Amino acid sequence: MKSNREQIMNNSATGTLSITAELRINDTITLEAGLSAVQDFCDAMNSEVGCHMALAHQSSEDPRTITLWEIYQDQTAFEAHFSMPHTQAFIKSGVTELIKAKQSQPVFSLNQETKI
Template identity: 30%
Template sequence: MSNYFVSAGIELQEGADLKEAENGLRLLVEQTQSEPGCILFEIRQNLKQPQKFTLWECWTNRQALQDHFEMPHTKAYLARNLTEVNYIEELGEIGSNARPDTA
């Protein structure tokens, strides 16, 4: 079984406060990193466009990521409507045609 890798582009929602979003994302990272099944959860801010962020995630499997969205801290962050997802990429090893674990 291989790990489940995801990359996502997120952006500040129109009218949201950048500092509030930065603080919220920092807290989300801190809380998510201790979740069961989380191998990597990292958010980086674009240096030229600070309202844009890139999220890198690695989970033991897809179910671990799905469970992440049921965590109280994740629901609390999402309810604040500070950022929106522009894209999500499911990633694998170079040259691998294997599909991510669906369990």
């Protein structure tokens, strides 16, 4: 059985989809509460069928700016993500504002020595 890393990086031919989203934790929410909500959201995304990875990064320059990296099996899995109750609850919570998002697809596979 392939590892998650191998599955992710070898799926470029089958439509693996990467998402990079920049969020900003709203000023009406404490930073700690916002980070906790983002972490809970990532945990829930990582349990989705078809979501290979959801990872949040906090900006060093602005702690309220979060970059989400998400990798989905395909476009269908990404679209299903938006119908998930945890996604709808996170969007409706108003904890964050979406600044920008972009989609991409891997153009190469990582070899065994590459660390991610």
